[in-house]
Amino acid sequence: MKFLKITFITALISFCGNLSAQQTPAPEQTEPVTIVGATAHIGNGEVIENSLIIFKDGKITQIMSANSTKMQYPGQIIEAKGKHVYPGFIAPNSTLGLVEIDAVRATDDEDEIGTMLPNVRSLIAYNAESKVVESMRPNGVLIGQITPRGGRISGTSSIVQFDAWNWEDAVIKENDGLHINWPNSFRRGRWWAGEERGMKENKEYKNEVLELSDFFAAARAYVNGDRKIPNLPYAAMEDVFTGKKKVFVHVDGEKEITDVIQFKKEQNLEGLVIVGGNQALAVADKLKENNIPVLVNRPHRTPEEEDEDYDMPYKLAKLLTDKGVLVGLESSGSMERMSTRNLPFYAGTVAAFGLDKEEALKLITSNNARILGIDGTAGTLEEGKDATLFISDGDALDMRTNILSHAYIQGREVSLETHQTELWKRYMGKYERQSK
Template structure:
């Protein structure tokens, strides 16, 4: 009897799993698609009010003004007059697919034990069937940089697209960057251990920075030597030194940012990106002069210091952009995986606080693609690039009108159904029936 009950339980679990399974990834594009009449926001600052967009075999073959051409339509025709077309939004510095339920340890694979972990690759831990990843697509977030956390050097990120069977199918750019958590020159005491919780200078700051420098020096020495033994962390640094990997430095303080800039010079690093960068405005000219871009943390936050403007987080991206710094948006922080779906609305907030709407769009399209090194194929609607795009009934940066009717990744028409959309439809019908009664 116990054995029979066990089989019954397993059967119920399997049926429940199928009921809540991820949408099946789309098949490769089989015929050309023509989108006619939509307002096309190209992602590079340009807008075509009455556009004609054609793509086949996963690539854009035509992006033009429909009023000035007699181009023959091809394949499936989508009449989109009154709607808007955008390139797929890109979410940098994300832990999507690395954690499903934060309170359930077996579903949390965002970090590893240790301090210097350049050899840790987030890509192989990425869960393409995550239900949270699936929930990004209805808002137009179609690609992301999957990034490890923890340690002084967290590891190596990769860029993926959000409609795949597994990480091998999902990968867009493998091992794109090394992530460093820069030490803080101030710290708070651990109140749970009886320490004073007030902010105070970190006496170990100089020592912590020196440990980073020592690790870089040791890696260079190992790579230049005979390699009599295998050291995976040192070996993983080779792509940093030859410029194949960018260095993403997670840092907020003004002094710390200046020290990170000096570190770039001392280590002769070719490519560096500041992540978070709360106080980057104070050193914007140095960032520009050293060709360092910034991924600004989500603007839906409050000022960190009482003497700052109330809208400082809302306008930081615009102010940096005005000073010539290449800027993108990222959404790390509290409930970061779920909140990543709000990425377009973060850009909308930046636009509401002074930035041109098309420039704000670039923060999550072409600028993000440039920072991640995928702009040759993604980030804008241009002939020859990937047909990774979506059609919205209205302004995609406004949560009231961001309603997708179609979405494509590499030309594949993807599902916009998720567990959340099913619940939305279910309860919308419930209250509609109550109104009718």
């Protein structure tokens, strides 16, 4: 019994210690904040040198050149000459807050059992106190689209800001989009089922696409019918048919993307977005013609096909932009939750491979805001929009100079301390002592 008590107390102390890094959400803004002298990167391609930015009650009230005014600055004044101000970066298609530790099943809530799950809402599973979510803020990633995984229809995503007590406080846009995992016309041989290894034609592809079309048809009939028998998956499709909810189709192949474009026409879907789109360049003209944006997967990866250019992942966003397609960046894949903090550096890589630096910035600010449908309140530094922004000592798209001094979410100054910064300071102190 004594041993059990000691074990319990030890575990409790350890648990409390693990909570110490979690920051308490910032209080509401109580006085105006004025940022003077910084280079303001608006997020729409414009730059204001020696800028003046004022925000009050969580909203930007003024942004202009400091050279054009002699007004008395209100509230808290931040002298930021030599520094840079950016709108908060936006991470689409993210599972942040849905999984904390991959190896601990109790902390993994990114998918549900089933195939057609439009009624599954990722928002109610979102953990606003996640330590992984907290570690996004020091790099300027302040907003995310929390997205479910699995199944043919994964469910519905929602958009949140990264400083909240719970999902109710965090939400910016609830149930913003439906997520579909489009079938592949080719697939790898399932060795556990006795199939040969390597890529082979998926003979069930047409049936899988037909199954998806049949589900849409049945849901449409239910929504337009008397609904005597409750059907939650069908009922959840109503906002898709009315256009209130966007449709995000996760698809990579040229043939598959072409089929998605045809599916969009057949189903009369207005707000459709391609997620991934590794071979989107081959059908870029069709994407532009049908007003379909693409959320390109992170460039820090290897080419998907043997005959692709070695640098295709780095330059795909630029090539699609040059074709007139609206492009944003997302960061799904291996270690995606932790890697989301690298979102600004993905944009920096795209800039290094030919895209103008301010255009690359748009990929994680205004373009992502437009694609997600939150450009009325986020994505750029403009009067009337949320004061979700940060001050960096240097270029925020460069990991060497992305050093934040201040960050604000809807006008609240948020903490930049996390368990990651605590570890950094701890071990920097260790090596500094050893070098003396």
